[in-house]
Amino acid sequence: MRTDVALVKIEAANLPKLPLGDSSKIHAGEWVIAIGSPFGLENTVTVGIVLAKGRDTGEYLPFIQTDVAVNSGNSGGPLLNMRGEVIGVNSLIYSRSGGYMSISISIDEAMRVVDQLRANGKVTRGRIAVAIGEVSKEAAESLGLGHPRGALVGVVEPGGPAEKAGVEACDIILKLSGRDIDKASDLPRMVGDTKPGTKTTLQVWRKGSTRELNITVAEMEAEKASKAPEHRPRGEQASKAFGLAVNDLPEASQKEIKIRGGVEVDIASAKQFDTVVKALGKTKPAAFFVRRGKSTQVVMVRPAVAKAQ
16 A cells, blocks of 8 residues: 555544644644554654655655654554644654654645545545656756756656647656646656546646646556567667767657657657757757657766867
């Protein structure tokens, strides 16, 4: 289960309970308390401060990071603020050095899961069928985006919602439903929280301008492993600028990896590549859209500068 949260029904009455807090209102530096049973020792209390919130250590959960001591047996216990309100669920130690860097699931996220389990008996999450990555500062500048933001699309799943909406590899998704995507990890959380079947909009950055795309969010499915085919392009050798040689990709290979050359691909031939390279500056790095198997990545390459004689 992606969230490690379950709903348990207890047949009892008048049980004591803790009030729930609002984890969105916590701040770094705030004192917090963890209660658990480390090593089987019940009702153990440890204290510390919030180091950060919204940590990107999971696919869909923005964890709360603290320096509260959490040991084996603490998982599942409450994380409390100084008002005695539950603001998180202790998850695990996040340290390679033995230090007390622990993470907790925010109570807001945990209760979203609980509400779905209570209503439907299962948790459903949205998906748009893309693989994404971060946008580097160099890539943002080279692509005319200005500052780094959004999520860079590396793979668009054939037949998925994104492909049907017109999303292409190397698009940068800037907004979902009008909400800004500051970093790549924001997108899967926002999509995952969207009810499957919802019709909404994506704003993408493509070739120097924004585009609005209509998309219908699908339901998250189990991931299917697949092996990407290897391609060994043959053809006439072209420019060796940037320390590499390029060849025209055979038509059969273009069809196999579903590349529509000439219209939607910036570089459609080795000859065009040679022309584009000659027009580039001698010192400014250039963004290369590189296809590796089924994934398209942005690689920043700086041209070699001739040494003074």
